[in-house]
Amino acid sequence: xxxxxxxxxxxxxxxxxxxxxxxxxxxxxxxxxxxxxxxxxxxxxxxxxxxxxxxxxxxxxxxxxxxxxxxxxxxxxxxxxxxxxxxxxxxxxxxxxxxxxxxxxxxxxxxxxxxxxxxxxxxxxxxxxxxxxxxxxxxxxxxxxxxxxxxxxxxxxxxxxxxxxxxxxxxxxxxxxxxxxxxxxxxxxxxxxxxxxxxxxxxxxxxxxxxxxxxxxxxxxxxxxxxxxxxxxxxxxxxxxxxxxxxxxxxxxxxxxxxxxxxxxxxxxxxxxxxxxxxxxxxxxxxxxxxxxxxxxxxxxxxxxxxxxxx
Amino acid sequence: xxxxxxxxxxxxxxxxxxxxxxxxxxxxxxxxxxxxxxxxxxxxxxxxxxxxxxxxxxxxxxxxxxxxxxxxxxxxxxxxxxxxxxxxxxxxxxxxx
Numbered sequence: 479x480x481x482x483x484x485x486x487x488x489x490x491x492x493x494x495x496x497x498x499x500x501x502x503x504x505x506x507x508x509x510x511x512x513x514x515x516x517x518x519x520x521x522x523x524x525x526x527x528x529x530x531x532x533x534x535x536x537x538x539x540x541x542x543x544x545x546x547x548x549x550x551x552x553x554x555x556x557x558x559x560x561x562x563x564x565x566x567x568x569x570x571x572x573x574x575x576x577x578x579x580x581x582x583x584x585x586x587x588x589x590x591x592x593x594x595x596x597x598x599x600x601x602x603x604x605x606x607x608x609x610x611x612x613x614x615x616x617x618x619x620x621x622x623x624x625x626x627x628x629x630x631x632x633x634x635x636x637x638x639x640x641x642x643x644x645x646x647x648x649x650x651x652x653x654x655x656x657x658x659x660x661x662x663x664x665x666x667x668x669x670x671x672x673x674x675x676x677x678x679x680x681x682x683x684x685x686x687x688x689x690x691x692x693x694x695x696x697x698x699x700x701x702x703x704x705x706x707x708x709x710x711x712x713x714x715x716x717x718x719x720x721x722x723x724x725x726x727x728x729x730x731x732x733x734x735x736x737x738x739x740x741x742x743x744x745x746x747x748x749x750x751x752x753x754x755x756x757x758x759x760x761x762x763x764x765x766x767x768x769x770x771x772x773x774x775x776x777x778x779x780x781x782x783x784x785x786x787x788x789x
Numbered sequence: 790x791x792x793x794x795x796x797x798x799x800x801x802x803x804x805x806x807x808x809x810x811x812x813x814x815x816x817x818x819x820x821x822x823x824x825x826x827x828x829x830x831x832x833x834x835x836x837x838x839x840x841x842x843x844x845x846x847x848x849x850x851x852x853x854x855x856x857x858x859x860x861x862x863x864x865x866x867x868x869x870x871x872x873x874x875x876x877x878x879x880x881x882x883x884x885x886x
């Protein structure tokens with residue numbers, strides 16, 4: 479109990495500090511710390527799957543994206559700090575924030591006891607999916623359509639980032655080139671860490687069928703390894719027009735969709751699996767989905783094309 | 790036997806927690822970036838190492854113990870790298886940050 483109160487106080491403190499920070503970079507650092515603390519909160523709520531997703535995606539990868547954004551915005555930091563919104567704007571923001579907070583508080587206070595839950599039904603039918611981690615069963619079987627749409631949303635986000643490229647560098651290489659000392663520390667770390675990280679990423683993905691883990695968390699670790707290797711100058715992103723790159727990006731959602739359509743013929747519904755082959759089909763979806771998510775996330779962090787392709 | 794292991798765990802984790810506390814005090818009190826980094830790495834390396842050592846006495850089986858040690862080694866690698874990178878920037882700027 480004392481630990482939980484301490485944790486909540488810390489989370490609220492870091493959240494307030496992040497909002498109050500005037501410098502973009504400081505705010506991003508606060509946001510990353512906030513995400514890691516939030517992951518601890520999820521662990522305390524006995525939701526390790528959510529905790530891992532929060533730590534990997536919510537804090538780590540989003541933190542990386544925001545760091546990139548803050549670097550790009552560094553020049554505007556000074557003028558932005560001087561700018562003061564008008565009194566009406568500040569009043570409107572305060573009223574809206576109070577309304578949202580009050581609404582959330584009311585929801586929590588008026589919540590039914592015990593809360594309505596589908597958990598018993600999810601557990602009752604889990605044998606049919608061939609999985610034993612109920613969270614993965616929800617993501618890949620009961621609510622597979624949500625997961626399919628999530629993979630598509632990620633692709634759309636990448637299309638949005640790429641559309642920011644200038645015309646003359648279109649088809650070029652994403653992000654800046656990272657020059658690192660080949661005998662330097664970053665290269666050394668990347669050489670040790672990346673093989674271990676790839677192993678951990680595949681493990682997190684693989685263990686998802688029986689224990690906390692899954693393709694989103696595993697793919698985030700894989701994407702992070704690519705980012706470290708590229709920061710150390712060991713690999714460079716391919717031009718965004720490469721055919722194999724595009725195939726890697728759409729393989730997951732495309733196969734997901736194809737197997738979903740096949741469900742009409744073999745199991746009588748979109749995204750339905752025949753009971754005898756449920757686990758095999760889920761695995762056939764998960765492998766390319768992990769690959770596609772990892773590629774998409776890595777390219778999201780790399781940013782829009784900035785360098786013209788070599789002729 | 791198990792109570793002897795419990796005592797070892799409590800001793801080791803408490804010592805680890807002390808290093809985290811000392812590292813945090815150093816981070817807040819030391820005058821410049823390099824000495825603050827110095828304080829921080831003690832918390833990461835020794836503090837986490839002692840906490841992991843304490844938890845090893847409670848580990849159920851070899852694979853769990855191996856994962857715990859793996860966590861510590863990865864934290865060591867990441868900590869050492871990030872510290873050096875920050876120190877490099879601090880020296881280039883020549884300021885007390």
